[in-house]
Amino acid sequence: MRSRLLLAGFVVLLACGAAKAQPLVQPAWLKAHLQDPKVVVLDIRPHEQAAERHMPGAVGADYEKAGWRAKTPDGAAGVLPPVEQIAALIGGLGVGDSTHAVIVGDDFGATARVYWTFKVLGHQNVSILDGGWKRWNAQGFPTVTTPLTTRTAARFVPHYDPSIRAELPDVQVTLASGNRTLIDARPPAQWQGTAKSPAVAGFGRLPHAVWIDQSDALIPDGTALKPVAELRALFEKVGAAPITTYCNTGHLAATDWFVLSEVLHHPDVRLYDASLSQWTHDPSRPIEH
Numbered sequence: 001m002r003s004r005l006l007l008a009g010f011v012v013l014l015a016c017g018a019a020k021a022q023p024l025v026q027p028a029w030l031k032a033h034l035q036d037p038k039v040v041v042l043d044i045r046p047h048e049q050a051a052e053r054h055m056p057g058a059v060g061a062d063y064e065k066a067g068w069r070a071k072t073p074d075g076a077a078g079v080l081p082p083v084e085q086i087a088a089l090i091g092g093l094g095v096g097d098s099t100h101a102v103i104v105g106d107d108f109g110a111t112a113r114v115y116w117t118f119k120v121l122g123h124q125n126v127s128i129l130d131g132g133w134k135r136w137n138a139q140g141f142p143t144v145t146t147p148l149t150t151r152t153a154a155r156f157v158p159h160y161d162p163s164i165r166a167e168l169p170d171v172q173v174t175l176a177s178g179n180r181t182l183i184d185a186r187p188p189a190q191w192q193g194t195a196k197s198p199a200v201a202g203f204g205r206l207p208h209a210v211w212i213d214q215s216d217a218l219i220p221d222g223t224a225l226k227p228v229a230e231l232r233a234l235f236e237k238v239g240a241a242p243i244t245t246y247c248n249t250g251h252l253a254a255t256d257w258f259v260l261s262e263v264l265h266h267p268d269v270r271l272y273d274a275s276l277s278q279w280t281h282d283p284s285r286p287i288e289h
Contacts, residue, residue, distance in 0.1 A: 021100055023115070023262035024130040024225075027141050030055075030102060034142075040095050040151065044068075044105045044114055045133060053143050055104070055136060059093050060148040063110040066093075068117060069249070069273075075281025076274035077199040078249030080117065080165070087121060087158040094151025100125045106132050108218055108225065113254035115262075116271055122159025128258075132223040164261070166244045166270040168278060175207060175286065180242040180270075182209040185253040193289040197248040201280040204287035206246065210238060214247070214255035231259050242268040246275045 033039045034057055043050040044063040051060065061068075067089045069078040080086065095101050101118060103126070105111040111128045118126040129136065137143060166174075174180045184205050189195035191211045193203040205211075216234055217225055225231060235256075243260060245253040250273030260266040279285055 021125045021127045023127060023258070025102060025127045026130055027136045027139055030129055030136075031141050033100075036100075038098060039100045039102060040093070041102050041104055041129075042093060042095070042114070043133070043148070044103060044110055051148055053137075053145055054133075054148060056142055056144050057149050058104065059151055061093055061114075063105065063107075063114065068114055072274075072278075074168075074274075075201065075278045076249075077277035078251055079274045079278070080120065080250075083121065083158050083160050086117060087156050090118070090121070090123075091156035092153050094154050095123075096154030096156055097123075098125070099154065100127070102127050102129055104129045104133055104136070106134055106223055108132070108222055108258075109214060109251045109255045112258040113251055113273075116164070116254050116257060116273075120161055120165050122161050123156075130224055134221060134223050163268075164257075164270055166246075166272040168274065170270070171206070171244065171246075171272055171279070174244060178208070180244050181238055182206050183238065183243055183245045183253070183256050184209045184211050185214040185245055185247045185256040187213060187215070190248070197277075199248050199277040201277075202283065202287055204289045206276075206279065207286050207288040209246075209288070212238070212256055214252045217255055217259050225259065225263065228263060231263060235260060235264060238266075240266075242270075244270045244272050246272040248275055249273075249277050250275045 041058040042061040043054050043058040044061050047060055047062045070081040071077055072079055103111045103114050115126055115128050184191055191205055196203050217231055245256040247253040253271055257269055257271040261269040
């Protein structure tokens with residue numbers, strides 16, 4: 001009897017392990033699972049592009065317009081919306097507690113930010129399509145011009161995980177104590193303080209930050225990550241210290257967060273989703289040039 005129970009437990013463990021989503025899935029895997037009712041494809045490209053041509057069964061979830069990010073009075077231009085609000089968005093797209101969400105786009109930073117949103121809400125069964133729509137289309141996988149799919153709303157219960165998110169007080173503590181390494185994911189001119197995003201009130205960077213331009217982690221068209229060995233070499237200088245990534249609105253920094261957390265398996269990485277749009281809203285907060 002005991003051996004049967006042990007065997008049953010082992011089978012359950014195997015099943016659980018098999019069900020765990022990989023951070024990146026390949027086009028061939030997704031093609032094989034397009035008819036799986038527990039897999040929902042979220043096409044986060046601009047609605048006009050996605051509606052013109054998309055993969056069979058895809059649900060439109062426009063990154064800029066669907067409600068993935070919010071503006072707040074404190075200057076934040078792309079912050080995580082209130083938990084219940086973003087959970088309602090996800091459930092309305094037909095993603096439930098047991099759904100495997102696969103995010104499809106043409107901008108890796110955008111797909112990584114949506115992926116992080118699922119993770120910060122405690123939903124582990126989420127993946128990014130490696131290479132995005134461009135790779136899917138270029139490799140001849142099926143596409144359709146029929147209307148985007150509308151799924152029945154599903155029950156999505158959030159389990160907010162603050163361990164992967166940095167908020168304003170956390171960053172203030174970091175600057176006072178040096179308890180975390182800050183990584184700036186922006187382009188060179190913004191890092192150097194000679195240019196800035198329209199979302200940011202001032203030029204410069206967070207004091208003592210380390211610069212790892214997120215584009216250096218991506219292949220030239222920006223849709224996929226470089227090989228793991230190259231990513232490991234790129235991020236080697238940050239070591240094992242706890243890390244917080246930031247940019248202007250939490251978009252570019254999502255790439256650096258994804259690489260460190262999901263590919264290189266760094267044990268403690270947070271995304272400051274309000275980033276410099278919030279930080280520079282108050283001119284008394286320190287900025288380094």
